[in-house]
Amino acid sequence: SQTIHQWPATLVQPVGSPLSLECTVEGTSNPNLYWYRQAAGRGLQLLFYSVGIGQISSEVPQNLSASRPQDRQFILSSKKLLLSDSGFYLCAWSGRGRVNTEAFFGQGTRLTVV
Amino acid sequence: GQQLNQSPQSMFIQEGEDVSMNCTSSSIFNTWLWYKQDPGEGPVLLIALYKAGELTSNGRLTAQFGITRKDSFLNISASIPSDVGIYFCAGVTSGTYKYIFGTGTRLKVLA
Numbered sequence: 712s713q714t715i716h717q718w719p720a721t722l723v724q725p726v727g728s729p730l731s732l733e734c735t736v737e738g739t740s741n742p743n744l745y746w747y748r749q750a751a752g753r754g755l756q757l758l759f760y761s762v763g764i765g766q767i768s769s770e771v772p773q774n775l776s777a778s779r780p781q782d783r784q785f786i787l788s789s790k791k792l793l794l795s796d797s798g799f800y801l802c803a804w805s806g807r808g809r810v811n812t813e814a815f816f817g818q819g820t821r822l823t824v825v
Numbered sequence: 826g827q828q829l830n831q832s833p834q835s836m837f838i839q840e841g842e843d844v845s846m847n848c849t850s851s852s853i854f855n856t857w858l859w860y861k862q863d864p865g866e867g868p869v870l871l872i873a874l875y876k877a878g879e880l881t882s883n884g885r886l887t888a889q890f891g892i893t894r895k896d897s898f899l900n901i902s903a904s905i906p907s908d909v910g911i912y913f914c915a916g917v918t919s920g921t922y923k924y925i926f927g928t929g930t931r932l933k934v935l936a
Contacts (some may be wrong), residue, residue: 745867756828803924813858813870814870819866
């Protein structure tokens with residue numbers, strides 16, 4: 712069966728520090744991968760999605776970036792964090808070969824920028 | 826970013842009551858999904874809908890894909906305390922890979 716791993720679970724970082732959040736998927740090949748951010752008490756905002764290695768689509772201009780160095784690995788990064796980057800970051804995957812399909816989420820990373 | 830309108834925003838109900846919530850969009854979707862999120866966790870998929878007018882059940886949950894393809898509904902029958910959480914709808918447009926999420930309905934169940 713397919714599983715998605717996301718780490719770390721929680722992270723406290725000072726303003727101006729770099730960020731790297733990692734997400735990996737097991738049990739499937741060539742998945743679509745997604746990064747979402749959820750502010751406290753709010754909905755899910757799509758940040759990036761990827762349909763293949765090295766293919767990244769950005770939805771919201773900001774100081775975050777994403778990379779997909781391997782088929783089942785998706786990384787969210789920042790060179791310098793802002794206070795406004797605090798939030799709950801969620802990685803998700805969906806199957807390939809069929810656009811309309813279900814998306815499955817990781818457990819999330821709670822990021823607090825201080 | 827684009828979001829779907831979900832209502833109600835929150836609701837308090839008594840254990841045993843039925844719950845209804847809906848999601849509306851100005852855009853047509855080809856897939857509607859319903860998720861439940863517990864505090865500090867990632868959303869968990871409850872029901873997926875692929876066809877206009879489709880009615881699908883998962884235990885006490887029933888969801889419908891609106892005929893206009895611009896809305897979807899979720900009903901929970903005989904609510905129990907573990908139904909507490911935030912429920913999100915999500916829509917996917919044919920030809921895209923983007924899942925657009927609703928604003929969420931926060932459900933609280935009073936025992």
